[in-house]
Amino acid sequence: xxxxxxxxxxxxxxxxxxxxxxxxxxxPRIKQIVNKxxxxxxxxxxxxxxxxxxxxxxxEHLDDKIGVAFDDGGRTFIAYGVRFIPFCVIYDKKGxxxxxxxxxxFDEKVFDRILxxxxx
Numbered sequence: 001x002x003x004x005x006x007x008x009x010x011x012x013x014x015x016x017x018x019x020x021x022x023x024x025x026x027x028p029r030i031k032q033i034v035n036k037x038x039x040x041x042x043x044x045x046x047x048x049x050x051x052x053x054x055x056x057x058x059x060e061h062l063d064d065k066i067g068v069a070f071d072d073g074g075r076t077f078i079a080y081g082v083r084f085i086p087f088c089v090i091y092d093k094k095g096x097x098x099x100x101x102x103x104x105x106f107d108e109k110v111f112d113r114i115l116x117x118x119x120x
Contacts, residue, residue, distance in 0.1 A: 005042035005067040007093070010114065012043045014103055015077060015087040018054040023086040026103040027061070030088070033111055034065050041111065042066065048074045090114060 005011075014030060016023045027045070034043045045061065046069045047054050058068045071077060080089055086103035090111075098114050099106070 005044065006064045008038075008042040008065070009040045009093055010042075010098070010111075011091055011093075012041060012106070013076075013080070013089045013091070014043060014045050015080070015082045015085050015089075016045050016047050016058075017085050018047065018049060018057045020085055022104065026086045026106075030103065030106060031061065031066065033106070033108060036108075037111065038065060040115065044069055046071050046076055048072075048077060092118075 012030060012034065014023075014027065016027065018024075030043060034041050042065045044067045045058055047058065048071050051070050055070075062068060069076065080087075080100075084102070088099070088101060088103045088106045089097055090099040090106070091097045099110060
């Protein structure tokens with residue numbers, strides 16, 4: 001990972017490709033959710049693209065709550081069983097996945113449900 005975002009209660013791992021119109025549409029909306037819930041949610045954008053192809057377009061999104069991971073060989077995509085993009089996995093600070101699905105389905109209502117039904 002090129003930049004580890006600040007710690008948060010939850011992490012959104014967004015599986016992404018810089019040339020995908022759907023990914024480009026979802027990223028700004030997810031960033032808004034992250035910015036609204038600063039202390040509760042951070043974002044890692046994961047891509048199988050080379051830094052040379054996607055680095056500039058992705059690193060412009062970096063800040064304290066957003067990191068980028070260049071997944072050389074696609075091992076993270078395989079580990080999470082990602083078959084399509086944009087795909088999100090939300091996991092808690094213990095590493096338990098609490099939600100996964102198409103990134104366009106992740107919104108304020110979904111995150112509010114996650115916060116309401118915290119794992120004990």
